[in-house]
Amino acid sequence: MHSTSSSGDSLPDINSEIPGDDDDCIPLAGGATSREELLAILPPSRYCDALKDVYFRVFSPLFHILHDLTFEAEYQQFCHDPNSVSTAWISLLFIILGIAVTALHDDDPLLSDLGRERTVIRNVKALSSRYRSASLRCLSADGILSRHSINSLQSLILINYARLHRGLPTWTLLGLTHHVATSMGCHVDPERFALGPIEREERRRAWAGLTMLYNTHNNAYGILNPGLATMGTKLPLDVNDVDLLTGTASELSTPRPTQMTYLLLQYRLYNVSSMICESLFSFPPRYTPAQLEVEILSVHEMCEKRYQLEPALEPPPVHHLANLNILYSYIHQLLLLLLRPALCRYLQGDVTTETCAARVKCLASAKTSLTIHQTLHESPQFASYKWYNSNQGSFHAFHAAVILCVMLMYPESAHEAAEIKELLWKSLDVFAALSNRSTFCSKAVPVLRQIIDAACSNTPQYRQPQPQVQPQQQQQQQHIMSPSPVDPSPHPNMTMTMTMTPSMNGGLLTPTTPTGSSGFPHSPMEFFTESLLARLQPQNWLSPSSVPWDGWDCLFLLLSPSPTSAQFVG
Template identity: 40%
Template structure:
């Protein structure tokens, strides 16, 4: 019987039915080298010859030779890859030729950084992972990953849910009845979606319709997303909303809101664990986690470890890669950019609040989301670059993205701060404030959507809060003619603006859905502003002509904090610190009642200004000694003065 004919072409070229160019019939052939398949090039005749020529008593020698050949091929490919990458890097001073150091600086050209690219590999269950690639990568390896992607690894030591990953009756039973579910969902898209615009609203609504038709047809990650939405939306309910009575069991509205929000956050986490999210994830997983961290932050809970996990899951599914280099459509590309921008924001502010435990910014080459409405994405419309164009639902997130980076830079200032750096940061804050005013004043303010009006006040409060943080260290050293002479005046203006906005958001029925902000960050910023004004009052640095008006504003806002103490932990802690000081200034104002009406028209008693800080030295300690980053959020603030 004749032996079987051995092919002349390599296996790669045979499978692709292309011409195999080689003169030695040794791997790799010229065709595979040119096309990037060098590491997988094999000749069957070479394998057959090696098998026949090997001595029976030394079977290992053929394997060793094959491994050596494979190692040489891989070294060649790796060297080529590194050479290609090094061409785009600037040489370091130590490795650069001496002659290159003599060129003028203005002649040095910084090359465009190489943007990562790759492929998204999907499993049958629609989970995704990102596989990086480049021009010299082995394309057959990518093909193999597409062909044999494991849907569920085994032996993962934690966060693994046994059994099939599907929506269960037990999880569905945690949802409220459909009418209440619809109302809570609507509240989210009225209040929170424009504020933290991570989702593409039409895409979510389409998936929600599928859920309504068949609740078990949706993925566990979508169900987790729905629970997170519920956890946020309950915080926007009024105290007298019947939903709180129907869904909650606690006697007070504030307790009901806290318990329901915690319940839905826990349900979201159960869905993610059931989906084995630690090793199986997709874009909906990241959206759920990003919004879950956002919800935990609003509840003043710890989210640092979950934030790190989410950041790496986002990297694993390719969110750190510019979506235009992936095989995704425009809507998914924007969803990916939104998730990545939101994660950068959360990471920056959380890391800053913790004193920069990881002292670096997340660096990637992902474009920021387009400042465009969701409906316009479907029509391939380009964003409007006009700085005076009306705001969109994305506008607030993009402004907050820049402000969080400003907060990072302010907290990085050394003490005492360099006047030049302070002036530069002052200019950046003023520029941001002006851009907000131009954008939101493009039309009459009352004609804007209520959420745009709320966003303007919230952004103004944050900018003024950063102004207080920037100038706070300068108050003791401020003199009439020194470089920091304007700091007391700037602090006075910033603090009174925050308190005026705090009153507006607290009392105007248009903003009743933002009570969660007033009770949380809004009250914390008001607490810092009141403390600032009391310190200025104690130092004799308040404007004499407006002192009476300012201190009456302080009294009214302290009354708001005291009145909200029963439903807000932030208000309760702030009131406990401020109320004794206010009683010392004006014993009658808060003597019998803590309502705003009784204190809004009273003048200050003629108490010595210096007595404020001498009688309450811990107030000055809180103001001057607490690090800047701990004044950013109430969760990181040391409420008990040392």
């Protein structure tokens, strides 16, 4: 039985009342704004202080392209004398404010003090757009087309990062950023230049961040691009900023996660994601699913090694735990994307050792993805990550929920079906709770509710046990089985264990498949299931913007006694 919070038919259309989210200026625009006019856009100093601190507490550990200590020193100098910094540095400050405002809590007084909109989501959109636009104006005033500096490059990269997370177009600005980075020689390893350790790492971090943004964009749009050309640029060191100041930077002396650990692990996952997309959308594929699964497992093992969540050790800071959950969420997303073809073959009746193994792995990853989504929502320590959980995290969870709904049509056992139903209803509650800040969630709630209703009302189809997974493959599956979410707060139902082994008892079941010479389903439920499987095509699950929202209402009409009984709100 699900809670009443998810029992309504629809949620209000928040898009109808949200101000424009796009930026009203690009660096190519003429009529540069004066320095005084730009400084006048800044909020009062106490708000700048608060937003800066939010950025370096939440976002800097996720996308660590700045040297925090250097920026802090420059910020203090700016507070003492606003004329002591360049216009490019002011641009960097503006984009830091624009990113930080998205992490504010719903009841944070900064939102109501700085914004004049009626709702939280309106204030967040208006403020973030205001500061992004101001950042772009600063770059225009600084002459970005002819003058480049590390601050202007960092600002451009962060503007792209912010726009990407807001679901805004980035391609043109990303191209400009790439050319600025190349003109500065960031595609060449900085060891060739006479630079200090901080300057070298700032360049490497900038190039790594730009490469990640390119990979993210290419994967989201199915662009099979080899990536940015480079001349031996090394990855940034896995060290803390203070080590670069003291000259003690050594990756061998940092057994616990550093400020750079997350970015480096995510960098590897983005590369694996590119490999998966290339294999899914090209023929013949360069990599086999088994090879790509090994790559994912390798990053998973790196996560375990670097974050060391052992009961005997002191837990890492909250931001490291949040980062680890985000890494795990992405790992499960990649597993679901990779194993999709084999899972669909299983659901369509092709029951083999390979497809049975894919079902086991997809079931485990989908369940854990929803649990991570719920943990990030419910744990107070993760409240500052609502911006992630309501967008990218919700995209991963929606992907997992749709897969579980399809599996619910053909469960392995009554116990498995009950477990999936409970998890799905809880997930729907989370989506509903996040809808006040998320356009994605407001669209997902009515769709997910209808899918869950359809899956739960279906009479499960069971068959005799099918061939079992070989012991060696079973051991590999259990090893890659998804780590449990990490919750920093004591909770009787949450553990710090890093593995989740699925039940291997009972037979694996063959779904009911179409019969007859026509090859088409004969009942509305069969047609519904086949249509739902068609929506599991990988191109629909590359990014939040690639999810198809149209046509769900027509799909649900198939299960309604009459057209008027389908109460769907798109």
